[in-house]
Amino acid sequence: MKIYPILVGITISLLLLLPAAASENTLGIFGNANGDDTIDMQDIEYTGSIILRLDDQTQFADAKYDGGIDILDLTQTELIICGKEKELTLIDSANRTVTVNKPVERIVSLSSDSAEAIKVVGAKENIVGRSMHVNDEAFFPDLIELPSVGSATKPDCEKILELQPDIVITYALWKDPVNELEEKLKPANITVVCLDCYKPFELEKDVKRLGYILDKRDRAEEFIDFYQSYLITISERVEGLSEEDKPRVYSEGYGDYTAHGIDSGGHQMIVMAGGINIAADLPKGAKIDPEWIIEQNPDVITKAVRSSVSCGYDVDDPSEVIALREVVVSRPGFNAIVAVENDRVCMIAPYINTQPAFFVGITYRAKWFHPELFEDLDPQAIHQEYLTEFQGLDIDLNTQGVFVYPEPE
Numbered sequence: 001m002k003i004y005p006i007l008v009g010i011t012i013s014l015l016l017l018l019p020a021a022a023s024e025n026t027l028g029i030f031g032n033a034n035g036d037d038t039i040d041m042q043d044i045e046y047t048g049s050i051i052l053r054l055d056d057q058t059q060f061a062d063a064k065y066d067g068g069i070d071i072l073d074l075t076q077t078e079l080i081i082c083g084k085e086k087e088l089t090l091i092d093s094a095n096r097t098v099t100v101n102k103p104v105e106r107i108v109s110l111s112s113d114s115a116e117a118i119k120v121v122g123a124k125e126n127i128v129g130r131s132m133h134v135n136d137e138a139f140f141p142d143l144i145e146l147p148s149v150g151s152a153t154k155p156d157c158e159k160i161l162e163l164q165p166d167i168v169i170t171y172a173l174w175k176d177p178v179n180e181l182e183e184k185l186k187p188a189n190i191t192v193v194c195l196d197c198y199k200p201f202e203l204e205k206d207v208k209r210l211g212y213i214l215d216k217r218d219r220a221e222e223f224i225d226f227y228q229s230y231l232i233t234i235s236e237r238v239e240g241l242s243e244e245d246k247p248r249v250y251s252e253g254y255g256d257y258t259a260h261g262i263d264s265g266g267h268q269m270i271v272m273a274g275g276i277n278i279a280a281d282l283p284k285g286a287k288i289d290p291e292w293i294i295e296q297n298p299d300v301i302t303k304a305v306r307s308s309v310s311c312g313y314d315v316d317d318p319s320e321v322i323a324l325r326e327v328v329v330s331r332p333g334f335n336a337i338v339a340v341e342n343d344r345v346c347m348i349a350p351y352i353n354t355q356p357a358f359f360v361g362i363t364y365r366a367k368w369f370h371p372e373l374f375e376d377l378d379p380q381a382i383h384q385e386y387l388t389e390f391q392g393l394d395i396d397l398n399t400q401g402v403f404v405y406p407e408p409e
Contacts, residue, residue, distance in 0.1 A: 026205055028091040029212055031077045033061035037208065039080050047073050065089040065099065083215050090209055093202070094172035094194035100213055101166065101191065107214075108160050109134065110152045110170040113197040115143060116356045117207060118169075120223050120390045121216040129163045138313035138395065139351070153177055157184040167191045167213070200268045200358045204228075207356075223390055227359040230382055231272065234366045237373050238274030247299035247369050249275040250339070252328075254306045257293075259286050265354035266304070273365035274373075275300065294333045300369060301339040302346045303328055304353060311349040313395055315402045321347050322405055344368065347405045357386055360403075367408035379408070 026037045034046040035058055049055035050069050061069050063076035079085040089099040108129035109115040115134045118127060124142055129149040134140050147163060150156035152171045157180065160168060168181060172194040181192045193213070197206045204224055211220025238246075249270050251260040259279035260266025267284075270277045278296045279286065303325070305311055310320040325347050329340050339345055346368050352360035363379040380397050387393045395401065 027208055028060075028205065029080075029209065030060050030065050030089040031063035031073075031080045033058055033063070033073075033077065035060065037204075039077065039212070041081070044074055044077050044081075047077060063089075065097070080212070083217075088212060090193075090212070092172070092194040092209075093196045093206065094175070094178065096194060098191055098193055100193065101189070102213075102215075104166045104214055106163070106165040106167075108149055108163060108165040108168045110149065110155055110168060111197070112136075112140075113171075113355055114169040114195055115140065116391075117195070117197040117203075117210055118214070119392070120207065120219075120356055121210050121214060122219045123210075123214045123216055124392075126214065128165055129160060136313065138400075139391070139393070141393075155181055157181065160185065160190070161188055164188075165190055167193050169193050169195050172196055197356055198265070198354045198358070200265050200272070200354065200362075203356060203358065226385075226390070230363055230377075231359055233377075234273060234362065234374070238366070238370070241274055241370075243276065246274055246276045247344075248278050248296070249300045249302060249369070250278050250293055250296065250298040252301065252303045253285060254304050255285075255287075257288050257290060259288050260284070261286050265358065266302075269354075269358065269362050269365055270302075273362050273369050275365065275369045290331060290333065294337060297337055298339050299342075300344045300346065301328065301337070302348060302365065302368075305347050305349045307350050311402045312351055313401050316400055318402045318405050321349070321402055325405060343406075349403045352383065352403050357383070360386065364404050364408060371409055379404075
């Protein structure tokens with residue numbers, strides 16, 4: 001491949017036309033010089049303008065990650081665009097700068113969220129080891145037979161070494177296990193990458209980075225376009241609502257009287273679905289007094305259902321979810337809450353909550369919060385399309401699966 005003639009022509013063209021100023025970076029990959037969310041010819045142009053001292057240097061223009069901006073960065077960016085790079089440097093979910101050797105052919109996934117996201121981009125064949133929590137036979141039938149390598153909090157480093165992966169993908173939350181993994185795996189040239197793949201506002205970035213790491217950029221973009229089309233529809237419809245038209249919502253986590261505060265995915269999803277979070281002034285996972293909920297008198301209550309309660313893809317009977325809901329509505333004093341009086345207490349399973357399928361949970365919330373505004377929205381059909389097109393699963397949600405209660409009208 002002849003790279004330099006192309007680069008010379010681009011560099012000369014910069015004398016005639018300067019690129020637009022860099023925007024705030026969302027991708028976090030070195031080579032994304034102009035700070036948008038993709039690496040393309042505009043990044044080559046922007047890097048060239050930096051070399052010619054026609055524009056300000058940006059952090060991610062250093063595609064080679066060697067401390068300077070020069071012709072090597074132009075070459076590296078061109079290789080990334082063509083999918084021919086030998087290494088890729090990025091900032092991961094733990095805000096760590098990591099360099100991944102390419103191509104990535106063997107992956108150990110230490111979380112069910114990253115395993116689901118890897119399936120989304122079409123790279124499940126590259127997974128050689130799984131977290132012990134990738135144990136849902138209905139959802140992960142193609143991964144359940146792979147060797148278990150512990151969990152993100154307690155990884156089995158010896159087992160991982162035996163599998164000889166190119167990278168290990170884990171959560172950012174637990175720093176000590178990540179440091180232990182790095183220390184033990186680095187001598188074997190195994191890279192540890194933190195990609196959470198469960199936070200609603202971060203999922204687009206995580207999926208795009210997976211697309212670059214695994215050379216599945218087109219599939220990553222296809223998935224992002226798919227789920228964002230529904231989020232855009234919801235956003236457009238709730239945008240014009242007044243505060244008085246938005247329901248006040250108490251969103252409870254897995255623990256009793258544990259509120260989804262300002263930093264939580266639950267808060268993000270309430271806002272995106274056109275609700276007002278009564279716990280917006282509280283921290284994530286705040287334990288609250290039952291009297292406070294009664295005093296706040298929310299219009300809607302949503303409750304996250306633990307996976308230990310019978311729900312999910314291999315369940316047909318919603319009785320345990322219904323029983324949990326009955327426990328919530330029967331709490332002392334809750335009979336005076338508007339949400340209970342109007343039968344607007346809603347249960348939602350983790351599989352469509354803060355995970356790669358979080359957008360399904362948002363469509364259910366939108367339907368619960370604004371049934372008349374979203375009469376034409378079909379959360380189950382959206383969920384079905386996700387399973388069929390992006391998980392490759394032969395699951396018919398008309399006949400199996402328990403994810404919410406009650407089903408929105």
